Amino acid sequence: xxxxxxxxxxxxxxxxxxxxxxxxxxxxxxxxxxxxxxxxxxxxxxxxxxxxxxxxxxxxxxxxxxxxxxxxxxxxxxxxxxxxxxxxxxxxxxxxxxxxxxxxxxxxxxxxxxxxxxxxxxxxxxxxxxxxxxxxxxxxxxxxxxxxxxxxxxxxxxxxxxxxxxxxxxxxxxxxxxxxxxxxxxxxxxxxxxxxxxxxxxxxxxxxxxxxxxxxxxxxxxxxxxxxxxxxxxxxxxxxxxxxxxxxxxxxxxxxxxxxxxxxxxxxxxxxxxxxxxxxxxxxxxxxxxxxxx
Amino acid sequence: xxxxxxxxxxxxxxxxxxxxxxxxxxxxxxxxxxxxxxxxxxxxxxxxxxxxxxxxxxxxxxxxxxxxxxxxxxxxxxxxxxxxxxxxxxxxxxxxxxxxxxxxxxxxxxxxxxxxxxxxxxxxxxxxxxxxxxxxxxxxxxxxxxxxxxxxxxxxxxxxxxxxxxxxxxxxxxxxxxxxxxxxxxxxxxxxxxxxxxxxxxxxxxxxxxxxxxxxxxxxxxxxxxxxxxxxxxxxxxxxxxxxxxxxxxxxxxxxxxxxxxxxxxxxxxxxxxxxxxxxxxxxxxxxxxxxxx
Numbered sequence: 179x180x181x182x183x184x185x186x187x188x189x190x191x192x193x194x195x196x197x198x199x200x201x202x203x204x205x206x207x208x209x210x211x212x213x214x215x216x217x218x219x220x221x222x223x224x225x226x227x228x229x230x231x232x233x234x235x236x237x238x239x240x241x242x243x244x245x246x247x248x249x250x251x252x253x254x255x256x257x258x259x260x261x262x263x264x265x266x267x268x269x270x271x272x273x274x275x276x277x278x279x280x281x282x283x284x285x286x287x288x289x290x291x292x293x294x295x296x297x298x299x300x301x302x303x304x305x306x307x308x309x310x311x312x313x314x315x316x317x318x319x320x321x322x323x324x325x326x327x328x329x330x331x332x333x334x335x336x337x338x339x340x341x342x343x344x345x346x347x348x349x350x351x352x353x354x355x356x357x358x359x360x361x362x363x364x365x366x367x368x369x370x371x372x373x374x375x376x377x378x379x380x381x382x383x384x385x386x387x388x389x390x391x392x393x394x395x396x397x398x399x400x401x402x403x404x405x406x407x408x409x410x411x412x413x414x415x416x417x418x419x420x421x422x423x424x425x426x427x428x429x430x431x432x433x434x435x436x437x438x439x440x441x442x443x444x445x446x447x448x449x450x451x452x453x454x455x456x457x458x459x460x461x462x463x464x465x466x467x468x469x470x471x472x
Numbered sequence: 473x474x475x476x477x478x479x480x481x482x483x484x485x486x487x488x489x490x491x492x493x494x495x496x497x498x499x500x501x502x503x504x505x506x507x508x509x510x511x512x513x514x515x516x517x518x519x520x521x522x523x524x525x526x527x528x529x530x531x532x533x534x535x536x537x538x539x540x541x542x543x544x545x546x547x548x549x550x551x552x553x554x555x556x557x558x559x560x561x562x563x564x565x566x567x568x569x570x571x572x573x574x575x576x577x578x579x580x581x582x583x584x585x586x587x588x589x590x591x592x593x594x595x596x597x598x599x600x601x602x603x604x605x606x607x608x609x610x611x612x613x614x615x616x617x618x619x620x621x622x623x624x625x626x627x628x629x630x631x632x633x634x635x636x637x638x639x640x641x642x643x644x645x646x647x648x649x650x651x652x653x654x655x656x657x658x659x660x661x662x663x664x665x666x667x668x669x670x671x672x673x674x675x676x677x678x679x680x681x682x683x684x685x686x687x688x689x690x691x692x693x694x695x696x697x698x699x700x701x702x703x704x705x706x707x708x709x710x711x712x713x714x715x716x717x718x719x720x721x722x723x724x725x726x727x728x729x730x731x732x733x734x735x736x737x738x739x740x741x742x743x744x745x746x747x748x749x750x751x752x753x754x755x756x757x758x759x760x761x762x763x764x765x766x
Contacts, residue, residue, distance in 0.1 A: 201622060210622065210630040261587060266579035285560035289583065290630050293555060296587065297621035300594045304614040312606035319613060320598040327591035328495060328504065336501040336584050 181462040185228065192227045193219060196249050199302065213283045213291040218256045221274040221412070225395070226251040229366040229463070233384050234374030236450075236457040243307045244373045247318065250302035251366050254326050257295035258362075260288050262335065268417070275412035296326075310373055318369040325365035334358030338423075346424040355396040356389070363392035383449045387460065390446035395467050397439040400425035401432065402470075439468045475756040479522065486521045487513060490543050493596065507577045507585035512550045515568040515706070519689070520545040523660040523757070527678050528668030530744075530751040537601045538667045541612065544596035545660050548620050551589035552656075554582050556629065562711070569706035590620075604667055612663040619659035628652030632717075640718040649690040650683070657686035677743045681754065684740035689761050691733040694719035695726065696764075733762045 179187075197219055203212045227248035234244040263270040263278040264285060271281050280288035303319045306312065324330060334357025341354060367388030371381045403418045404427050418425050426435040446464045450457050473481075491513055497506045521542035528538040557564040557572040558579060565575050574582035597613045600606065618624060628651025635648060661682030665675045697712045698721050712719045720729040740758045744751050 207627055207630040207634060209634060210627065214622075257587075261583055264580075264583065266583065286558075286633055287630070289555055289558065289560065290626055290633075292587075293551075293590065294622045294626045296590055297617055297626060301614060301617035301621060304598070304610050304617060306607065306610060312610050313600065316598055316600060316606050316610055316613075319610075320595060323591055323595035323598060327595060328508075328588045332584055332588045332591060333501055333504065336504040336581070339580055339584075340501060340503060 181459070181466055184459055184462070185223075185466075188228045188231060189224045191231075191245075192224045192248060192252060195245055196252060199246070199249060200298070209283065209287055210290055210294060213279055213287045214294055216276070216282055217260050217273070217279045217291060218253065218295065220276045222252070222256070224252060225463075226255050226362060226366040229363065229388065229460075230370035230373075232457075232459045232463065233367050233370030233376075236384070236453050236460055237371050237374045237376030237380045239456065240309075240374040243309060244370055246302045246305050246307075247369060247373055248366075250299040250322065251362065253295045253299040253302065254322070254331075255362060257292040257299070258331060258335070260292040260295070264288060267335075267339070270414055270417075272413050299326075307373065310375070314372060318373055321365055321369055321372075325361040330357055330361030330365075331359075334361065341424060344424075348429055351424050351426070351429060352393070355393065359396045359399075360389060360392035363395065364388035379452070383452060384460075387446045387449040387464070390442045390449065391464050391467055394439045394442035394446070394464075397426045397435055397442070398468050398470065400427055401435055401439070404432065436468075443468055475753070475760055478753055478756070479517075479760075482522045482525060483518045485525075485539075486518045486542060486546060489539055490546060493540070493543060494592070503577065503581055504584055504588060507573055507581045508588055510570070510576055511554050511567070511573045511585060512547065512589065514570045516546075516550070518546060519757075520549050520656060520660040523657065523682070523754075524664035524667075526751075526753045526757065527661050527664030527670075530678070530747050530754055531665050531668045531670030531674045533750065534603075534668040537603060538664055540596045540599050540601075541663060541667055542660075544593040544616065545656065545663075547589045547593040547596065548616070548625075549656060551586040551593070552625060552629070554586040554589070558582060561629075561633070564708055564711075566707050593620075601667065604669070608666060612667055615659055615663055615666075619655040624651055624655030624659070625653075628655065635718060638718075642723055645718050645720070645723060646687070649687065653690045653693075654683060654686035657689065658682035673746070677746060678754075681740045681743040681758070684736045684743065685758050685761055688733045688736035688740070688758075691720045691729055691736070692762050692764065694721055695729055695733070698726065730762075737762055 200214060201211045203215050205211050230244050230248035230251055231241045234241045259273055260279045262268050263273055264280055270278050272278065279291055300319065303322050307315055334354055337354045338358055364385055368381055368385040371384040400418065403415050406415050430438065443464050447461060450461055494508060495505045497509050499505050524538050524542035524545055525535045528535045553567055554573045556562050557567055558574055564572050566572065573585055594613065597616050601609055628648055631648045632652055658679055662675055662679040665678040694712065697709050700709050720732065724732060737758050741755060744755055
């Protein structure tokens with residue numbers, strides 16, 4: 179199966195499952211459910227849930243059992259986008275090619291839609307999974323909370339806000355991104371492996387793989403903010419320079435940033451060496467991350 | 473032990489535990505951790521965590537094991553206050569006698585502090601508990617997510633926003649409050665009983681108790697918004713009338729609202745009849761809810 183086909187198939191799977199799991203847009207409170215569906219079902223790469231599925235496949239072809247957890251990852255990611263886009267944060271009008279949640283609805287609704295999605299992620303993640311020990315599910319729920327919160331994504335978002343309008347060095351920039359985007363991508367890989375029935379060795383290797391592709395993903399995002407256009411990206415580009423944000427291209431130059439992303443991909447691939455052909459989608463995904471144009 | 477002493481002792485226990493569990497105010501990202509500690513440790517009745525502890529005591533004197541879960545309930549409650557106080561929501565300047573989080577810090581920090589506390593609640597709730605089966609912990613985590621999210625507190629907050637500036641009837645008002653404040657209070661009682669080792673009968677009875685006191689608590693809150701003063705309450709009073717909010721006193725009149733709250737307390741006490749003297753703090757708490765002056 180080509181990667182393009184693999185991505186499309188799994189994007190549809192995740193979107194259809196999310197649409198079924200969430201309350202319908204006509205269910206009360208309507209405005210909240212419509213705002214949630216607007217932000218969650220309006221497109222997106224679905225990278226994090228696909229990583230959960232692909233890691234479960236890589237360790238034992240157990241993707242059905244991790245599907246709710248995969249959807250939880252997308253709920254968490256989408257909540258973070260809704261809150262990041264708010265006027266008091268990044269103040270963005272466009273996301274995934276659509277008006278941002280607070281533009282389409284209003285600020286109060288957007289805050290609540292984010293809160294609801296964050297909470298719903300834990301409702302999905304804490305569902306019992308047939309064939310998986312409850313203590314393993316509990317461990318994944320806790321990992322999710324750690325990687326999404328103060329010590330992970332939210333902490334990284336705060337570090338990012340505190341770094342605005344001043345130059346940071348490579349060490350600090352890397353720390354920000356390991357928290358802001360890295361933590362959730364790493365978590366997707368680790369928990370996909372754990373809930374998929376992987377050994378401790380598998381789990382550790384896939385966590386390392388997740389760290390490397392998470393960093394490569396962020397470097398590529400920074401590069402695309404410089405070289406991409408708003409229409410293709412589905413979000414406002416060129417914002418990092420306007421906001422005087424420290425980025426990899428700004429610190430290293432475009433070409434060195436590209437080389438550094440490529441180095442991370444080599445590292446990610448090396449962590450997949452012990453795995454069989456079942457990990458081929460993960461290999462393709464790693465390469466795709468730096469080659470993508472949006 | 474008098475109720476006053478019981479409340480003080482348990483408030484201190486919850487606050488000290490929270491202070492130990494959370495990152496210190498000097499830990500990075502400092503601004504986030506300071507905002508969290510400002511809102512979480514700046515006072516409060518600690519009703520929800522105390523209900524968790526008191527319900528665990530009522531079913532089996534197992535309060536130590538539910539302490540992290542009790543703290544999770546307070547994190548969830550505090551996040552909801554931080555987000556409710558934001559300019560685009562209730563736009564409040566004063567909470568628990570202190571400047572609200574966005575007044576003391578800024579809006580972006582307040583949004584992130586709320587997100588961090590919501591996420592941290594699930595980190596605490598999903599910790600393994602010695603002596604409690606992992607599937608029971610998982611059940612409590614999921615209950616928490618249900619009662620805090622679309623089908624509980626967040627849904628209720630949205631209903632409340634949608635009801636502003638129009639008159640709602642008693643049925644709708646009750647539905648709003650069963651979600652907005654009732655769900656979390658009910659959840660505290662149910663999960664305290666479940667994690668404390670209660671039988672299904674205990675759990676059901678304490679859930680009913682929680683429903684009744686939750687309603688009485690909200691009616692009393694509405695009454696105090698009319699009769700209390702800002703200094704004693706530690707938050708702005710008289711706001712419901714200014715915001716043209718439907719409240720119990722507005723719909724029923726003050727005296728009938730008081731009687732209705734008293735009826736709920738009788739109902740709550742009747743659900744405690746099968747319990748021993750260990751449930752006395754719950755009996756005192758029920759009476760205190762309508763008698764409190766702030």
